[in-house]
Amino acid sequence: MTIAGPAAQFKAYPACPVCRSESTTSNPQRRLGIAPLGQIYFGGQKFGAVCPRNGIPHLTPHCEQWIRERTGQEPGFRDLYSGDSPRSHFSESDIIPTFVSARAQMKQPGLPERWILNSLATDFIKSDFSLVFPLMNPVLFEETVRLAYSQDEAEHPLERITAKACVLAFASLACGHFPTSTGASQVDSDACARDAQILLGDIIEDASITTLQTILMLLLYETLCGRLQASSMYHALACRTVFALGGHTVVEPTPKDRDLTVEEHEDRHLRMLFWLCYVLDKDISLRTGQPPVIADQFCDLTLPEGYERTRFLPRQPGQLQTPWLPGDLRLSLLKSKAVQSLYSNASLRNSDAELLKTIRELDEELETWRTSIPEGFSPNLSVRKDSRLDVVTNLSKNMLLIELHLDYHFLLNTIHCASGRCITAESGGPQQFLFGVQSSFDLSVEASRSTIVYLSVSANRLAGEAFWFFIFYPLSALMNLFFNILQNPGHRLAVHDMELLGKTSQIIRSMPIRRVTSHETEYLMRMDKLVAELSRLSKCAIEKHQAMASMYQSNNNSSMHDLM
Structure with a gap:
């Protein structure tokens, strides 16, 4: 699939249901839905709904009439969301085409120079950011980088494409978070994100940890750019991928008396990625009013080993530390x-x-x-x-x-x-x-x-x-x-x-x-x-x-x- 131009791009991003209700129905109250999640209730009355893209409230005519009665004034909220198109405020260069086939592109996406990527990876691994967002495991990522930069045609082509997508997604995120990292200024983070999205169209059916990492990195990238609807869509994709990999099920305890095998690193990392999906799922649900993707009754919700003991401790250098993850997992369960x-x-x-x-x-x-x-x-x-x-x-x-x-x-x-x-x-x-x-x-x-x-x-x-x-x-x-x-x-x-x-x-x-x-x-x-x-x-x-x-x-x- 290709995108012809700006007009086609804008059509591909319709306004959210709440934003669209004003122009598509004569009864906005009906379009706000029945389920209370995301709705604004006050004094037994439904007063509006929260836009899932930006959190701006959209009030019902009933609410506006109540405001007139209480203030004697005409409320002026309509200007806040009239003509509210999610991409209308982006320039053409800001719009990133999503799920465009890599085979339709004339040139292959370019990777950052390897020494730059190594510098970014080192800074990420040493940072507290990697404990809050455990997006990659150093042992596993080393193999991902090797595959991405490999010139060996004997390597499995799908694995190489997946590795390239992951490296590009990581670069797009790391350059923004570590702008002073050696060589970071030489990398176009937006171009890396676009290229990762291009490749994602070819690896979408490859349910692997590398694919899951790529999706989560793009999710965070979109969030940091304020494209919250796109971020929410990536989140749903990440949850489905983690289910396909079995990350929602129980895993064996991590051995303490020896180094982990590659398979044990994969199991441990997958479980951390599940918990990252879980935390984001509950936050996205509460903030956007959309139902959660992850159903608790189908998941093993045993907290990560050592989590309660180490969550509020400072980083322990030189140890395999349990990631902190955003907030507190027990609060996410609540x-x-x-x-x-x-x-x-x-x-x-x-x-x-x-x-x-x-x-x-x-x-x-x-x-x-x-x-x-x-x-x-x-x-x-x-x-x-x-x-x-x-x-x-x-x-x-x-x-x-x-x-x-x-x-x-x-x-x-x-x-x-x-x-x-x-x-x-x-x-x-x-x-x-x-x-x-x-x-x-x-x-x-x-x-x-x-x-x-x-x-x-x-x-x-x-x-x-x-x-x-x-x-x-x-x-x-x-x-x-x-x-x-x-x-x-x-x-x-x-x-x-x-x-x-x-x-x-x-x-x-x-x-x-x-x-x-x-x-x-x-x-x-x-x-x-x-x-x-x-x-x-x-x-x-x-x-x-x-x-x-x-x-x-x-x-x-x-x-x-x-x-x-």
Whole structure:
């Protein structure tokens, strides 16, 4: 398959279902779907859905009408997603043709010079990044490199193509993460990614560890570039590949008294790649509203050997160390349980009492997890406005601290937000919260406050590669605070929350970005518009409430005066 030109390329990337609903149906509420995962509920009403590509909320006409009633203003969210084509903001050179047959290309993809690749591999292996994302095993990768650069025509052609794809994918990722590595500046990382994708079309049916590594490397590359929909598609492909290889099943313990055989290295590495797929699966599901690919009941979820003992220890040089992986695996297991228990279609059949019981149980499990984390890493229950972070010079420890705090409050918010489905409305707007639900909603709002406050003091400490991994945290918190202000404009913290909303745009812009392109620039501008509109409407709601309260007080005073 070849791509004729820009027009064909744009047609190949249709907008996501949420973005497309505005122009394809007269009933957007119907297009938002039934399953609660990815939907925005408030006060028993479905208010919208989250765009799986960028996390921007798409509100229903019903929600917009409620906003008009609460603020007396016309909401201006339509401009944020009108004409929302996922590739419209990329230049032609940014668009990477996917799954194009290598045989259709006039020239074979070129590999980086071998000494450059060796330098990149050495830097990767020595780095903490390799423990968070265990994309390659040094022993196995050595053979992959040999095959990729081999001139021996007797070598199996498919294995050579697979090895080349893996080397190119690795170079595309490593050059961005290790820009000061010897020779890295001589490598075009975008060209390497394009060439790896070209070759992937020829090896897609070769279910091997090398193919799996290639897919995961391209997944991370696309994420770092902000192409989250493409990243999600690679993730699904990676999960299917790891299933085909049996990585979801149990493996024998790693021998301690001798060096590992090649087969044992493969088994161990495959299991780590499974866990990487698992962590990404639960995060992608929660952040995009799409169902998880990995079903827990079909997998052996025994934690990696030594994981709990070594997760919070510094890197041990010269040892075969258990990879850290992103976040904490035990929290990923809890995320999976929350998605299944609260946000599956089956959960809709539960009564309000059953739903609240599930929320309480998950909250208890989350608290058990929080208290099990070593002191110095354990997230705070709540983060106040005057909070200060400890000075941490180690980037990996710093990233883990931030990730655990944000993950904890994000999941706490996710769990308790489900209580919004318990209230049944008899009129057009959300009803007052019923007994037993208010406390749950208050917890979700406090978690949202903590997210914004914590990011305000930690955003500038993030690694530049983390932007597209972390952007969903403030977006989720923003909408929760906004709806709470409109529902309770007279609350003692309403003005405080409005101020938090107003600062979020600055907080997002303080998050380092690895490489600023037109895509990042447009995204930041869109965030500015979203935050400005949320702040404007919040201020209007508070002012309307204050005016009505003042009028009520004035009428009361007049009535008292007449009586006297």
